[in-house]
Amino acid sequence: MFLTFYVHPVSTFGAVLDMVTDRISTACLLVILSQVYRPSFVFLSLLALDIGSHWFQMYSTFLVGKSNHKDVKDSTSWLFRLYYGNRMFMGYCCVACELLYIILFLLAKESEKMTDVLMDAAKQSIIYSALLAFLLFGWATKQLVNVIQMKTAADLCVLYDLNKKHNK
Amino acid sequence: MTSKSRPKTISVYLYIPNIIGYIRILLNCYAFAICFTSKELFSVLYFISFVCDALDGWFARKFNQVSTFGAVLDMVTDRISTACLLVILSQVYRPSFVFLSLLALDIGSHWFQMYSTFLVGKSNHKDVKDSTSWLFRLYYGNRMFMGYCCVACELLYIILFLLAKESEKMTDVLMDAAKQSIIYSALLAFLLFGWATKQLVNVIQMKTAADLCVLYDLNKKHNK
Numbered sequence: 160m161f162l163t164f165y166v167h168p169v170s171t172f173g174a175v176l177d178m179v180t181d182r183i184s185t186a187c188l189l190v191i192l193s194q195v196y197r198p199s200f201v202f203l204s205l206l207a208l209d210i211g212s213h214w215f216q217m218y219s220t221f222l223v224g225k226s227n228h229k230d231v232k233d234s235t236s237w238l239f240r241l242y243y244g245n246r247m248f249m250g251y252c253c254v255a256c257e258l259l260y261i262i263l264f265l266l267a268k269e270s271e272k273m274t275d276v277l278m279d280a281a282k283q284s285i286i287y288s289a290l291l292a293f294l295l296f297g298w299a300t301k302q303l304v305n306v307i308q309m310k311t312a313a314d315l316c317v318l319y320d321l322n323k324k325h326n327k
Numbered sequence: 328m329t330s331k332s333r334p335k336t337i338s339v340y341l342y343i344p345n346i347i348g349y350i351r352i353l354l355n356c357y358a359f360a361i362c363f364t365s366k367e368l369f370s371v372l373y374f375i376s377f378v379c380d381a382l383d384g385w386f387a388r389k390f391n392q393v394s395t396f397g398a399v400l401d402m403v404t405d406r407i408s409t410a411c412l413l414v415i416l417s418q419v420y421r422p423s424f425v426f427l428s429l430l431a432l433d434i435g436s437h438w439f440q441m442y443s444t445f446l447v448g449k450s451n452h453k454d455v456k457d458s459t460s461w462l463f464r465l466y467y468g469n470r471m472f473m474g475y476c477c478v479a480c481e482l483l484y485i486i487l488f489l490l491a492k493e494s495e496k497m498t499d500v501l502m503d504a505a506k507q508s509i510i511y512s513a514l515l516a517f518l519l520f521g522w523a524t525k526q527l528v529n530v531i532q533m534k535t536a537a538d539l540c541v542l543y544d545l546n547k548k549h550n551k
Contacts, residue, residue, distance in 0.1 A: 172540040179438050183431045190414050190427060200360050207407045214403045221445040316396040317339040
């Protein structure tokens with residue numbers, strides 16, 4: 160997944176394979192997190208948001224004919240412009256998200272509450288606290304962008320139908 | 328509809344089939360939140376949501392409220408609800424890897440299929456009647472058979488969930504159920520056959536869609 164930042168796939172199949180592998184690996188990571196932490200519902204929701212937002216986004220990208228959902232620079236949302244206009248920031252958010260999940264998995268003991276695990280880790284040292292805050296901020300930004308992305312994409316689906324009717 | 332200078336988006340979100348879609352989502356959220364405390368209620372709610380899935384398409388055609396948003400919402404809700412069901416099955420059965428694989432196959436095959444459908448310009452991935460595969464023609468050409476496979480798949484997962492006890496092996500659970508009576512055996516065989524067909528179609532679908540992606544690039548190069 161990290162290679163995609165440096166090695167852009169030159170085939171359509173490669174691009175789709177890349178997207179699918181990302182979604183499935185994130186999904187599986189969330190699944191195992193849902194097994195070691197309670198309540199599972201948190202991770203089911205994150206899974207739902209990941210799949211839902213990316214699916215809507217891909218569909219609407221096809222409807223409006225843009226080649227790549229990461230090329231949305233004309234959006235009016237300042238967060239969109241910051242996220243997609245700045246590859247470093249987007250990269251930070253994506254990496255922070257995956258790192259947070261991996262760290263949560265490494266720190267887990269059987270049936271422990273996630274908040275306890277995070278508080279314990281944070282109390283250990285100021286460096287751990289700073290690192291966790293850094294990762295949580297990137298993760299939160301990514302989830303927020305997912306939500307906005309899904310709404311924007313849904314609006315595009317609606318507009319597509321309206322324009323079709325209008326042009327009849 | 329009278330022509331307006333600025334098209335409004337709010338009315339599509341309030342279409343009846345889309346409202347049914349929102350109800351489906353709420354039902355699923357509540358069902359999965361209580362799935363471990365009340366298995367029976369979860370199964371009933373999940374099944375109701377599944378029935379709504381069939382209904383909202385019918386409502387859309389009946390009220391002339393077919394929308395792209397509604398179709399995508401439907402597809403996304405299907406994928407997510409199946410995914411969550413496979414997640415909870417991976418929690419009650421070992422090895423989890425079986426259900427992770429089924430989850431990966433479901434997401435991967437539908438994703439590739441949707442992408443390749445756009446590339447070749449077909450409006451609906453269920454309209455692939457020109458495929459050379461006999462299984463494809465049988466599956467997609469016959470709505471009853473396709474419906475049976477989809478319903479069998481979901482029913483099998485729900486029954487597996489209802490039958491589960493902590494950390495039990497799936498094969499033991501199924502053998503126990505089959506031994507109870509010949510009717511159970513027949514029902515399970517019936518569901519397993521539909522489920523297996525659906526998974527096989529998923530695999531073929533994914534390969535066919537991947538081939539279409541490759542062909543798309545080749546045609547683009549050819550026509551330069």
